[in-house]
Amino acid sequence: MNIHKIVLPTPYAIGDVNAFLVKGDALTLFDAGPKTKPAYEALARGIHEQGYSMDDIEQVVLTHHHPDHAGWVDAFPKADVLGHRYVDYWMRQSADFLHYRETFYREQLEQENVPQEDIDRILDAREELELFGTRPLTRFLKDGDEVPGHPGLVAYETLGHAQSHFIFVEEHTGEAIGGDLLLEKVSSNPLVEPPVDLKGERPKSLLQYNASLKRLQKMDISKLYTGHGDAVTAIKPLVAERLTRQHDRAMHVLQLMAQHNNVYDLTKALFGKTYVKQPGLTLSETLGQLDYLVAEGYARSEMQNGVEIYMPA
Template sequence: MTLPAGIRRLVIPTTLPVGNVNVYLIEGAVPTLVDCGPWTVEAATALWEGLGEAGIDPSAIRQVVLTHPHVDHAGLAAEVARMSGAPVLAHPEAGPTLAAPGAAIRRTVRHLEAWGRRHGVPTPTLGRIIHSYTRWSALTEPVEVFTWLEAGDLLVAGDSVWRVLHTPGHSSGHICLFREEDGTLLSGDHLLPGIPSSPLPEPSVDGRTRPAPQILYLAHLARLAALDIRHVLPGHGEPFSVTRELVATRIAQVHAKANEVCRLLELEPRTAWELCSALFPQVGEENLIFALANTAGYLDLLAAQGRVAPLEDRSPVVFSGVPFVDGLLRNRRAS
């Protein structure tokens, strides 16, 4: 797909399972970078070279917009801010992670450890997942956010006005930018080519209920169907044209996988780890965190629909379809 006018795509290498990440330069009166890439020498070199090929000196950048605080998108933000003097803009819910990424990763690791033990992930496997995730902390550094972007805000970038869309799910502080004049959506990781986005784990903050990112993702994905989106510039992969039918397809893909979970639980109760192994039998260990996150998301979705429930007094937790649970309770009452 030919990129819309005034936008350049810079492909930045990462050492993460997701592969390369896209950074977008919006050219014009207010030169703007959307995302930055991870904090590595290779990524920084690719970013500076990409700007040079566009004829842009880093000092010319006037603002940096972060779609979300994950290291592959935000890791270089502090470096870019130092080089350019440009302010960093992000959603308020991304703030704690951007300000203290190491602490945020430690919180997530504690959440992963507790969740993994509770849901039957083998100890050696869980240890390797956590070790791999912890290494992500080396790919970012703290960054001070100058301006908070809220849902519905209007932002001037390049020569155009963009509307800020708050799209939690993949990350609670995720935003997209939408240019109504030509239907261009800078989608970050909310809308990707080929597959639905993974709802990555986030611990509860300040004692609040643990987020259910899969449910949030579906709700905010559905809202995109109301927009006249014609061009999607994603955080990973090739830009693509979009229709409302594509958004519906992404939603249907999530529900189809959730229905597969129900079918598995009709055969026998299972732990989340057993479900993950059945749903993603070929997944490599480097992608296990995404497989587990999706499995947890399907269970959250099905529980909210009243279709699955944990059996009582099991460790690790075992899930079953609600008809099985109802039958078990009836048998107990009869006895």
């Protein structure tokens, strides 16, 4: 794969994010960073260093919809924008979608026993939404689709960290662009998000994520270009390590269940002051571990006065 990594700054705790310029029959940018001035300048500089201008980019392909990856699609008005159909909701930000999003999260957070003042703080996503691009997708990709202009580069749906997540695998080399599926230094957080069809039950993100990691583990990938940090080559042992650590975290949550029985209280017990700084992320992590415990038969849950209560099985 003729690929060049462009490192972009972000305002998030994760730090820098990677975009990738891939040369083929089409000049393609994979991911585009957050919609900030420093990220734009780094993106333009990285493209220029490869002998191109922003106008030369023919298509932008998104690994997923999160704003640190999908912001600067607006910098390429002449290019096609490709990704999962779920990305389009976040780009368009229609009044109906934003209302659905708020209703979904408010109901979910109430079931988690989160205090009302914290719910209001979590739902105030104005700054985050400003970091998204606003261009609708010109083409939706599906699992197994080949990326236009790159014969043999295939999209694989790998949900969990996001409901829109793809990795892109070049079949003849085994190289892949992996987004945030598997990162070298840190575990990706399986985030609570509305379902792809915008109806029905909440997706169980951690269970999806574990399935996606196992799918990755079965693939013959020689090098995974990641959304943050350096590329990963020892993929199978790293996946095994991450799955083991996740199981161990879930067992710790099971122990805490002796004193705490809802998502909010368990999150406060697990994360302490980190919850105050990152309530959405920490609640997602705790809920994911509880989904895992229920799915594996270690715990069960029931609704009591509008709050989901968890107990050992």
